[in-house]
Amino acid sequence: MIDRTQIVYELLTASSPLSTAVGTRVYSPVAPRSWDNTAKTIIFHQDGGDAHLTAAHNSANFIFKCYGGSNLYSDARDVFGLLYDRLQMASETVTSGTVVTARLISDDQLEPEPDTKYKSHIARFQIVFNHS
């Protein structure tokens, strides 16, 4: 059984304009206690998934929350832009597995978080993986 969260992590932290911006600040399902939104960050988790009956593929929806490392919403949206460029139609093999394709389902601005007041941009992607 493949570890889809690990595959997504490896994809997002592999060399790209996105990884230049967020580095290894890609967390799932929540940020570490010490994290304080002073640098661009992505926090993601899986939301549902299924396997194809005949093809050797399975797919899952992932929710990504993009934080800009500041109190400006535009910075959070910039991180989303980089995420979109990295994931949309991605077809790539990383150490833990292969992403066959990915597509954006929806994205939106989130109200500031009630506990931290951090601003973020949220996106839902469907990602298709190879079984092995």
Added chain:
Amino acid sequence: MAGSHSVKFNDKTADAIRYVSKLTGDTLIDYTETTTSVTKKYAPVRKKRGGNHRRSINWKKSASNVGGTITGTKIFSTSNYGAYLEFGTSKMAARPHFSKAIREVAKEFQKKSKWSK
């Protein structure tokens, strides 16, 4: 031999559209009510004095056609923190209940459908 033919077209298209429209609208309401109820079932509830978010989950008509048949519905909560429960925050893990209910009920309705394999 001379003759004439008269063809009378008994147009029932409008009736058929009304029938299908009603059937679709009824199914949509059934689907929405079921999904709302399942969402409430999965909604996270705090142990002490909890249940505010669960109670606030409801649905409403969001679109209808000229005949008045419902063509769109919306499931929502008025607790003001439903999105944070559903998607989590940077410090709090998500507790998906809307999306979980939608997936579950959609599968159930797909099975019930006459046209699905």
